[in-house]
Amino acid sequence: MSSLELRAITVRYGRFTAVQNVDLMVPEGTVTGLVGGSGSGKSTLGKAVVGLAPVHSGRVLVAGSEAGRRPGRSQVQLVFQNPYASLDPRMTVGASVAEALPREAGSREAPARERRAARGAEVARYLELVGIDPARAVLTPDALSGGQRQRVALARALAARPAVLIADEITSALDVSVQGAVLNLLRGLQRELGFAMLFISHNLAVVRYLSDQVAVMDGGHLVECGPTARVLERPEHPTTRNLISCVPALALAEEAS
Incomplete structure (x- = not known):
């Protein structure tokens, strides 16, 4: 088992800053759900961890040691939303x-x-x-x-x-009937193999099912992070409350609490 730690990660494309000074810890053997609206920087952050986005500053640590940022084999592996992005059709x-x-x-x-x-x-x-x-x-x-x-x-x-797996919207392109099977599979494998996982999604219901903690991004900044139950039942940031309001079952749970 191993952990993933991001220290002050900033990602820039020219003059545009996509991710700004993000600190995030994914403890060993746990799942962190990374959520946010479109353009919030969550997928960019995941790509930065494996070297597929230009890290302007900051450090990526796996089990306390500097992780390589070059694509390919490493301690950290990324599963894309579209499997064709990682599978050669030939x-x-x-x-x-x-x-x-x-x-x-x-x-x-x-x-x-x-x-x-x-x-x-x-x-x-x-x-x-x-x-x-x-x-x-x-x-x-x-x-x-x-x-x-x-x-x-x-x-x-x-x-x-890998010691760490990054899963980027891996069920969003699948039929609803297939999504549940893939999520159950992923949850079972994570528990069996013990890798740390950063699960990137816009679906808070899925994140609640999979994650030990939830991190929320907005405008390239990490605006809230904490245990899943606390963040989803007692959100502190307006962005988190807005995301929850879009999921009726979660919104009702927040009102009840």
Whole structure:
């Protein structure tokens, strides 16, 4: 298990500041829901953690140590809203997952046949972990449904054995009937594998279901953060109250409290 700590993260595109001086701690083995309106900077912050947005200043720490900010294999993995953003349409499902597997020490000394067999077994294990039949490893992403592609994207991220997972609106493009299955899967995997997770979403009902704490962004600033029950039942910032008012069940719960 590991933690994610953001210290004074600022992201700029030229003269435009998308994220300003954000401090956020995601404790080990927990889920932090990051919410905010469109353009609030929440997705930009997630991309900054993995080096896909230009960090002007600040530090990203994993388990207290500086995390690399270059895309690719790292202690932090990002699952995109659109699985096609992380899955090469020309590669088979198995090849995509295998590409993310770290190379084990001493593996180069093993015969090529043994290395291929070992990696094939690992690919099958991660596909099974996310509920995909390993027999589908020979298919390309276009042969799968949206929900299946998102599961494969998740398997690929987990295959890199990250300490921290960033999930950016990963169910928003899925049918409602599929969203629940993917969320239940993600919740179960997080608890089983123990990674810290930053779950980015505009859906407060989903965030309440998944998260141990909630962080709220507005205009590139982190305006509120705290335990899920406290933030959603006794919000302190107007932005949080406005977001809650858009979810009838949460608004009623706030009024009742």
